Amino acid sequence: MLPEINYKSTTLDSNQLSQLFFKMLKPRLIEEKMLILLRQGRISKWFSGIGQEAISVGVTSCLQKDEYVLPMHRNLGVFTTKEVPLYRLFSQWQGKKSGFTKGRDRSFHFGTQEYKIIGMISHLGPQLGVADGIALAHQFRKEKKITAVFTGEGGTSEGDFHEALNIASVWDLPVLFCVENNGYGLSTPTREQYNCENIADRGKGYGMESHIIDGNNIIEVYSKVSEIAESMRENPRPVLIEFKTFRMRGHEEASGTKYVPEELMDFWEKKDPIENFKKYLLSEGILTEEKIAEQEELIKAEISEHLKMADEEEATSSSLENELKDVYKEFEYEEILPETSEKEEVRFIDAISQGLRQGMQRNENLILMGQDVADYGGVFKITEGFLEEFGKERIKNTPICESGIISTAMGLSINGVKSVVELQFSDFVSSGFNPIVNYLAKVHYRWNQNADVVLRMPCGAGVGAGPFHSQTNEAWFTKTPGLKVIYPAFPYDAKGLMSTAIEDPNPVLFFEHKALYRSIRQEVPKDYYTLPFGKASLIKEGEEVSIITYGAGVHWAIEVLNENANIKADLLDLRSLQPLDREAIFNSVKKTGKVIILQEDSLFGGIASDISAMISEECFEYLDAPIKRVASKETPIPFSKNLEDQYLAKAEFATELELLVAY
Missing domain, CATH: 3.40.50.970 (Thiamin diphosphate (ThDP)-binding fold, Pyr/PP domains)
Incomplete structure (x- = not known):
């Protein structure tokens, strides 16, 4: 028995039925033409x-x-x-x-x-x-x-x-x-x-x-x-x-x-959906063979005309400048200074919370999403009180599904809504890796659509959290064109950079070191303000050696320098890893002639390696000693305090710095 398609029960009129048929016929005729072009090598692939x-x-x-x-x-x-x-x-x-x-x-x-x-x-x-x-x-x-x-x-x-x-x-x-x-x-x-x-x-x-x-x-x-x-x-x-x-x-x-x-x-x-529908329309007298043939010729003529237009178009070319420019949506940074001089001493964690809150207040089309961010206020209490102020439509608890939520953030951007997504721990970003590096990062370069998404990344060791809650995995993302990676070390920077991250229409991964949350305090303006991406901060100045670091590494370096007042060092806090302040790095190295790069992450494939290579290529004639990289051990991050202390780069930094200065 031949398979039958039952078209009998319908309330559609003759015009609707005819239109549906011709709408199906058009892609069929295009496909038949594409299969010919594929055999001729004029298109590369066809599904x-x-x-x-x-x-x-x-x-x-x-x-x-x-x-x-x-x-x-x-x-x-x-x-x-x-x-x-x-x-x-x-x-x-x-x-x-x-x-x-x-x-x-x-x-x-x-x-x-x-x-x-x-x-x-x-x-x-x-x-x-x-x-x-x-x-x-x-x-x-x-x-x-x-x-x-x-x-x-x-x-x-x-x-x-x-x-x-x-x-x-x-x-x-x-x-x-x-x-x-x-x-x-x-x-x-x-x-x-x-x-x-x-x-x-x-x-x-x-x-x-x-x-x-x-x-x-x-x-x-x-x-x-x-x-x-x-x-x-x-x-x-x-x-x-x-x-x-x-x-x-x-x-x-x-x-x-x-x-x-x-x-x-x-x-x-x-x-076949077209052949069967055609027979039905003919049998019902809704269409005739002549009408179908006439419309088919019109579609084929349209295909031929438009193919000719495409064929005559010049082959694609582009300048390197344009290729690089289109990786990101253009963003004109606006420096916003605090309206008043009023400041207060706050913890690192409070500064992030203030930056988020004031960003929500300024941007009514901003939604914050994450696990436990609403009633509970987030596992670190950064969003405590947000639900009461902004409502459940803007502060959304999510199921435990990082990939789905990051993709959802991409969809919000497509439909004109900003979002901040909290990854409860940066380690968990691995469950959402695909949409970040294959969708958010590439979408503007591919078809001029931006991903107006901030991903908050609580990260870092030093708090006894073990292998699954302690990674500082920024290097996974700095090598992916299309992403911006921010990593502040101080409350002032954290608040200002968070404001800019929310304003920037590109995807931003905002790393927040958990060990700094409640241990670092600083005077911070109460009002809203912004800080630029791609600008390092020179914390200390000296002529003997350049220390280049970020995140917790900045505080390790400050501690060592405070204990070794005889070492005259430039201490450069990168703050922004992508974009990177190359000029500040090169200027410091050219001044001191010696450089040590400190990162919390394990050594191989990290930020320090790329910075070292850049310095070798751009500043080789200024160097008075080999470039030194200091990083944590090539193991997962252990839980026990003794093992974690042994793992972290902090322990060996002072020794390596002294050796470099004495070189």
């Missing part, structure tokens, strides 16, 4: 959505013009239904400037605010959390909008899928999670991907409404999704939809389909 057009077209047709959609590789119908000009798509696939990424990324790895489309990254999972963030921004502004996000059945195995569903469910976010179940994650069949009958069944575990829809039936897709979408706008909540469908070509063209049983291909070929 085919042939057989799945009804889902992309049906879902996108249900969205309002200003509602966001987050598609995948096989959702060409999203772009055509949103009426993205074809020449821009063709230029994108050829790596030309009329595309959306200036030749910096390929295929569908891009977004466009103009058309409210946010493309995927190859790591798949983060875009689900990004959809949460976009929806959260709508919720924050009390807008009756939904956000639709696509993934495949393979992507539902990623932790990000489960984190995103959980976040959306807990916060009642109006996200339409669209799972295209096409039977295979590349070549791995669903029976090896999950062990439940339907992916939609997972919605129950998250207290979430879910549906199963025939993804090859355009009438069912459009009618049911329209009804669900309208209901979500009035009654905000997440909904999970599993679309049953099939991929008629390989994961990408090079992979082929040899792993698919022939009878399965035959079955689904007979359920």
Whole structure:
């Protein structure tokens, strides 16, 4: 028996039905042309959505013009239904400037605010959390909008899928999670991907409404999704939809389909969403062969015209200056001085809290998120009292899901809302590493979208917290273009730099040393003020040696110098690791001729190594001694005080400094 698609039950009129057919026909004809161009070597790669057009077209047709959609590789119908000009798509696939990424990324790895489309990254999972963030921004502004996000059945195995569903469910976010179940994650069949009958069944575990829809039936897709979408706008909540469908070509063209049983291909070929719908429309007298042929020729002519436009465009070129400039969104630092001279002595931890509070007061579109940050005030009590002042819409406790929350912060930025995310300990950032280094860091360079996100990173040893709560892992991020890394050592710097971090529209990792929280005090202005990134602070001046350090290392160095008054040293507190104040480093080294670089992190691959290399390259003729690096041991951070003291670089710094001065 041939598989049948039931089109009989519908309230759609003839015009609506015709439009849905032609909307599906357009991406099919484009794909057929792209497969020819792929064989001719005119595009480099292609992920085919042939057989799945009804889902992309049906879902996108249900969205309002200003509602966001987050598609995948096989959702060409999203772009055509949103009426993205074809020449821009063709230029994108050829790596030309009329595309959306200036030749910096390929295929569908891009977004466009103009058309409210946010493309995927190859790591798949983060875009689900990004959809949460976009929806959260709508919720924050009390807008009756939904956000639709696509993934495949393979992507539902990623932790990000489960984190995103959980976040959306807990916060009642109006996200339409669209799972295209096409039977295979590349070549791995669903029976090896999950062990439940339907992916939609997972919605129950998250207290979430879910549906199963025939993804090859355009009438069912459009009618049911329209009804669900309208209901979500009035009654905000997440909904999970599993679309049953099939991929008629390989994961990408090079992979082929040899792993698919022939009878399965035959079955689904007979359920082609376009051919079946065409037969129905013809049988009902809604369309004629002549009308279809006429429209097909118009689409093909449009494809040819726009391909010609893309082909004639010059190959992409760029200056090194432009490439570097686009890594970050332009930020004009504004120096803001305290309005009064009133100061108070506060602890390091209080200064951070003041910076956050005053940043929240100045920026009404700023949301603070993190585990236990609301009623409890954070594990270090930095946000104590914030919930009462700013309300639960702006101070949000999060589930324990770093990756999902960082992705959510990215989505907030896309939809115009700032955020500060507290990583309870910087060690836990490893659970959110992917969205930081692959999404937040790259997004502005890729398609001109900034990530207006501050990640607070309580870090550092010296408090007996052991291997999982003591790392100072700044070097993981300073080597990733697109991130800014700040690491203050004093209350005054912490407050001013926090203010700037919130104002800066780029992703900032703000390291806060836990051992300094309650041990360091300083006079700090009560009023709001800012301090610039990329400017080191010269704590002490001397002509014998340059000490370059940051964080707790600054205080170790001060202690040693206080005990060795005979050593005349420049003590340079970097404060900002990315951007780095190279000028201050070089000026000090040229003056003293000797340099010791102190870091709390273990030695290999740390900041000290890169600074040492920079000094060797730029200041070699000024050096009177080898550059010395001092760092902690090459082990995880131990818990016992005796072992921790032995681990830390503090113990050997004084000896190494004296040896260098005497060299």
